[in-house]
Amino acid sequence: MIPKRINAIKFEVLSPHEIRRMSVGKIITPETYDDDGFPIEAGLMDPKLGVIDPGLRCKTCGGKAGECPGHFGHIELVAPVIHVGYAKLIAKILNAVCRECGRILLKDEKRDKFIDEIENRKRLGQDFEDIVKEVFRITKAVKKCPHCGEEQIEIKFEKPTFYYEGEHRLTPKDVRERLEKIPNDDILAFGMDYRAVRPEWMVLTVFPVPPVTVRPSIILESGQRSEDDLTHKLVDIIRINQRFLENKEAGAPQLILEDLWELLQYHVTTYLDNEVSGIPPARHRSGRPLKTLAQRLKGKEGRFRGSLSGKRVNFSARTVISPDPNLSINEVGVPQVIAEELTVPLFVTEKNIDIAREFILRTEHPKANYVIREDGKRIRVLDANREEIAEMLEPGWIVERQLMDGDVVLFNRQPSLHRMSIMAHYVRVLPYKTFRLNPAVCPPYNADFDGDEMNLHVPQSLEAQAEAKILMSVQEHILSPRFGGPIIGGIHDHISGLYLLTRGVKKFTKEEVMSILKPLNIEELPEPKEDGYWTGKQIFSCILPDITIEFKAEICQGCEECKKENCEYDAYVVIRNGELISGTIDEKAVGAFKGIIIDEITRKYGNEETKRFIDNMTQLAIRAIMNAGFSFGIDDEDIPEEAINQIREVIANAEKEVEKLINAYKESNLEPMPGRSLEETLEMRIMRELGRARDQAGKIAGRFLGMDNSAVIMAVSGARGSMLNLTQMAACIGQQSVRGERIKRGYTYTNRTLSHFKPGDLGAKARGFVKSSYKEGLSPIEYFFHAMGGREGLVDTAVRTSQSGYLQRRLINALQDLKVEYDGTVREQTSGMLVQFRYGEDGIDAMKSFRGKAVDVKRIVAEVLNKE
Amino acid sequence: MKMKLQDHMLVPKHEVLNKEEAEELLRSLGVKKEQLPKIKATDPIAKEIGAKVGDIVKITRESLTAGKSVAYRLVI
Ligand SMILES: [Mg+2]
Ligand SMILES: [Zn+2]
Ligand SMILES: [Zn+2]
Ligand SMILES: [Zn+2]
Numbered sequence: 001m002i003p004k005r006i007n008a009i010k011f012e013v014l015s016p017h018e019i020r021r022m023s024v025g026k027i028i029t030p031e032t033y034d035d036d037g038f039p040i041e042a043g044l045m046d047p048k049l050g051v052i053d054p055g056l057r058c059k060t061c062g063g064k065a066g067e068c069p070g071h072f073g074h075i076e077l078v079a080p081v082i083h084v085g086y087a088k089l090i091a092k093i094l095n096a097v098c099r100e101c102g103r104i105l106l107k108d109e110k111r112d113k114f115i116d117e118i119e120n121r122k123r124l125g126q127d128f129e130d131i132v133k134e135v136f137r138i139t140k141a142v143k144k145c146p147h148c149g150e151e152q153i154e155i156k157f158e159k160p161t162f163y164y165e166g167e168h169r170l171t172p173k174d175v176r177e178r179l180e181k182i183p184n185d186d187i188l189a190f191g192m193d194y195r196a197v198r199p200e201w202m203v204l205t206v207f208p209v210p211p212v213t214v215r216p217s218i219i220l221e222s223g224q225r226s227e228d229d230l231t232h233k234l235v236d237i238i239r240i241n242q243r244f245l246e247n248k249e250a251g252a253p254q255l256i257l258e259d260l261w262e263l264l265q266y267h268v269t270t271y272l273d274n275e276v277s278g279i280p281p282a283r284h285r286s287g288r289p290l291k292t293l294a295q296r297l298k299g300k301e302g303r304f305r306g307s308l309s310g311k312r313v314n315f316s317a318r319t320v321i322s323p324d325p326n327l328s329i330n331e332v333g334v335p336q337v338i339a340e341e342l343t344v345p346l347f348v349t350e351k352n353i354d355i356a357r358e359f360i361l362r363t364e365h366p367k368a369n370y371v372i373r374e375d376g377k378r379i380r381v382l383d384a385n386r387e388e389i390a391e392m393l394e395p396g397w398i399v400e401r402q403l404m405d406g407d408v409v410l411f412n413r414q415p416s417l418h419r420m421s422i423m424a425h426y427v428r429v430l431p432y433k434t435f436r437l438n439p440a441v442c443p444p445y446n447a448d449f450d451g452d453e454m455n456l457h458v459p460q461s462l463e464a465q466a467e468a469k470i471l472m473s474v475q476e477h478i479l480s481p482r483f484g485g486p487i488i489g490g491i492h493d494h495i496s497g498l499y500l501l502t503r504g505v506k507k508f509t510k511e512e513v514m515s516i517l518k519p520l521n522i523e524e525l526p527e528p529k530e531d532g533y534w535t536g537k538q539i540f541s542c543i544l545p546d547i548t549i550e551f552k553a554e555i556c557q558g559c560e561e562c563k564k565e566n567c568e569y570d571a572y573v574v575i576r577n578g579e580l581i582s583g584t585i586d587e588k589a590v591g592a593f594k595g596i597i598i599d600e601i602t603r604k605y606g607n608e609e610t611k612r613f614i615d616n617m618t619q620l621a622i623r624a625i626m627n628a629g630f631s632f633g634i635d636d637e638d639i640p641e642e643a644i645n646q647i648r649e650v651i652a653n654a655e656k657e658v659e660k661l662i663n664a665y666k667e668s669n670l671e672p673m674p675g676r677s678l679e680e681t682l683e684m685r686i687m688r689e690l691g692r693a694r695d696q697a698g699k700i701a702g703r704f705l706g707m708d709n710s711a712v713i714m715a716v717s718g719a720r721g722s723m724l725n726l727t728q729m730a731a732c733i734g735q736q737s738v739r740g741e742r743i744k745r746g747y748t749y750t751n752r753t754l755s756h757f758k759p760g761d762l763g764a765k766a767r768g769f770v771k772s773s774y775k776e777g778l779s780p781i782e783y784f785f786h787a788m789g790g791r792e793g794l795v796d797t798a799v800r801t802s803q804s805g806y807l808q809r810r811l812i813n814a815l816q817d818l819k820v821e822y823d824g825t826v827r828e829q830t831s832g833m834l835v836q837f838r839y840g841e842d843g844i845d846a847m848k849s850f851r852g853k854a855v856d857v858k859r860i861v862a863e864v865l866n867k868e
Numbered sequence: 869m870k871m872k873l874q875d876h877m878l879v880p881k882h883e884v885l886n887k888e889e890a891e892e893l894l895r896s897l898g899v900k901k902e903q904l905p906k907i908k909a910t911d912p913i914a915k916e917i918g919a920k921v922g923d924i925v926k927i928t929r930e931s932l933t934a935g936k937s938v939a940y941r942l943v944i
């Protein structure tokens with residue numbers, strides 16, 4: 001069979017004729033079922049519309065439930081109503097045609113020019129929206145019909161479905177009559193094809209009733225039938241339509257008829273879209289708004305994004321994550337209950353039939369859940385049939401065995417913003433109910449353990465498993481294509497731990513060394529130093545492969561002239577032949593994102609060795625930090641009276657300085673900065689003064705806290721937090737800002753932020769400077785300003801994430817079909833269009849680059865020199 | 869006096885390929901003309917170098933990462 005391919009899809013508007021033609025029957029009664037529970041003929045559940053109950057047959061096609069696609073019915077509307085989806089377009093067309101003769105408000109030659117241009121664009125497959133827009137723009141301005149000379153009155157459109165000609169309201173009937181008068185040739189100028197869309201079809205006279213398969217009713221536990229929202233809405237439409245008809249035939253007053261007409265319009269509108277602005281949404285008895293046609297399609301959970309682009313998958317699991325430093329970075333701990341539910345197919349051959357049989361016969365954990373016979377029939381393995389199935393088993397069958405240690409799975413955390421958001425891990429079945437992962441892989445997933453959940457998928461074919469192992473393993477993603485450096489590496493305590501271990505010369509007894517290195521599988525200890533002790537640097541060297549490298553550590557103070565090995569801060573790292581000679585190991589050495597050592601090992605020895613190093617490094621670091629003992633509490637921010645006094649003095653001086661500036665400003669003695677107004681100059685100088693005061697306060701606090709303070713250790717080593725955080729905790733929180741300025745909003749009339757201040761007060765306190773520290777606590781006024789600044793931050797992040805999320809979605813949709821071909825060009829897959837002649841201009845795979853550069857000349861030179 | 873666009877430092881070098889060059893390019897890339905990126909014949913630079921519809925323009929850019937980068941566009 002030749003596969004059929006969809007070449008194009010054309011959208012048209014259903015004509016009344018078409019609606020009647022496809023209908024299997026007129027629906028006239030709002031009742032659905034009779035007292036005996038049978039569907040009523042010519043009702044909304046008419047069996048001609050299709051079947052949903054198993055066992056019954058369709059009255060139209062004779063098919064059973066599942067075979068019968070369902071069939072449309074129709075309602076004859078007593079009076080025409082506007083289709084909301086086209087309401088705006090109808091308004092545009094009404095304004096583009098003559099109210100008298102129905103001709104387009106353009107001379108024929110001009111009209112034909114537009115039509116030609118539209119045809120031309122269509123032929124080239126280009127957009128012609130802008131031409132149509134131009135037609136509507138020009139015709140709207142025409143005051144007098146060029147064909148019959150009739151004066152035109154502008155038609156005002158009011159949401160959702162009302163049209164006014166001056167004061168006079170147009171009924172849908174009036175609208176339809178006007179649209180009917182437009183000749184076919186004029187319609188072309190609106191970019192519409194009159195064979196597909198006659199404008200009057202946008203005003204409904206006949207209403208299609210969708211098949212029951214589109215709106216199945218469900219039977220509740222109580223045995224009661226519950227109808228679909230669409231059915232509810234259709235009942236409303238038919239009921240009002242009937243009432244309208246009866247009233248009309250009885251010759252009811254015009255006012256009543258108009259009310260009914262409007263009600264009919266309301267029901268039809270909400271049936272099509274229950275979220276149109278201007279009218280209240282139709283509600284269920286419970287008060288829940290009904291989900292009607294547009295709501296089925298729209299949005300994240302709608303048909304397009306929810307059902308077509310995204311689907312739910314089998315062989316997947318989701319639960320909370322928690323850390324386990326004893327796992328390798330490419331492992332994942334899977335709870336036993338999950339492992340018992342998820343399965344891996346074992347394709348039975350002569351060679352593995354015995355193993356397969358063993359799984360079937362097992363009664364606990366790695367056992368078989370299902371077998372699939374050669375004919376595709378799936379049989380659950382139970383105690384009752386276990387032996388029988390094992391007996392029958394033969395090559396060609398598939399045994400679905402439970403997930404077990406060593407299986408490869410895909411592990412994912414949303415939002416999946418880059419390729420490292422889904423990586424392949426090896427399973428370790430563990431007790432308890434969370435997924436466990438090594439904290440070193442938190443950065444690529446951007447995960448933490450404050451309740452984050454992650455998904456796990458089990459690849460179901462050998463090809464998929466092989467691909468996962470080769471292309472998606474964690475160790476294949478140590479270097480990120482984002483910046484060509486490691487994205488997996490030490491975090492938090494790993495860094496503090498190694499910092500404590502390697503800083504300066506720390507001495508360890510043999511017992512301590514053994515205890516620290518215990519989990520690392522190290523066979524030989526290095527020789528101790530002359531005094532019989534081992535240094536932390538020696539211990540760290542045990543896990544280093546043979547590399548030679550020099551760099552400045554994170555703690556480097558940026559001395560004017562670097563003394564290299566002799567740095568008094570021990571901030572210059574020298575590793576020679578796998579031996580840490582000098583320097584402190586910190587974030588710059590082993591951290592995720594920075595980790596120069598990780599980088600170097602990957603380049604020299606590859607991913608496997610790097611994985612081993614990271615595993616060892618994290619284990620060692622945790623042992624080291626436990627050996628040293630590390631804690632952090634509120635009194636770690638205590639600073640002596642002396643420091644507090646010094647900080648107070650610094651801030652008092654700054655405040656005085658600010659007063660001076662304000663006085664200078666008021667007396668017009670302030671010299672404006674180039675390109676700035678006097679006010680801006682004042683603000684900038686005040687900000688600078690106060691900023692300086694806070695920095696100074698921070699320095700004082702830092703000095704008194706000392707380098708042994710836990711928070712200081714974490715901040716300088718890059719493990720967590722910054723000196724700014726510390727300053728704010730111990731010394732002074734500093735200036736609060738909104739929109740990058742000191743706080744100035746509040747009482748606009750008196751120009752003050754709060755009624756606690758004099759009008760026009762520009763002082764530090766009145767404009768959001770917080771001199772307290774978090775430890776001291778804030779005054780109520782300070783607290784208020786702090787909340788203002790804090791709120792801005794929250795709003796910013798909320799806005800940024802939603803905006804960047806949408807941006808990312810658009811980018812992905814645009815780029816998803818691009819591929820780098822073997823010749824290095826980037827091409828669009830379906831059309832073969834060339835997008836880039838060389839990938840990224842330079843043809844470099846960022847993942848294999850050195851922090852974005854193609855070659856690391858320095859490293860190569862160093863390596864060559866070292867060899868000689 | 870009108871300045872030549874090509875003389876501006878931010879305008880990369882544009883040149884029209886002759887027939888042989890164009891054929892060789894399409895052959896080596898294995899693409900049809902229409903699969904190349906496009907440039908309008910009304911583009912100021914296309915006018916300056918006298919590119920006609922159907923020509924292929926070679927654009928040589930200075931690149932921060934690659935030194936020199938070459939791209940081709942079909943004139944439409
Ligand atoms: Mg979290
Ligand atoms: Zn049927
Ligand atoms: Zn007219
Ligand atoms: Zn130094």
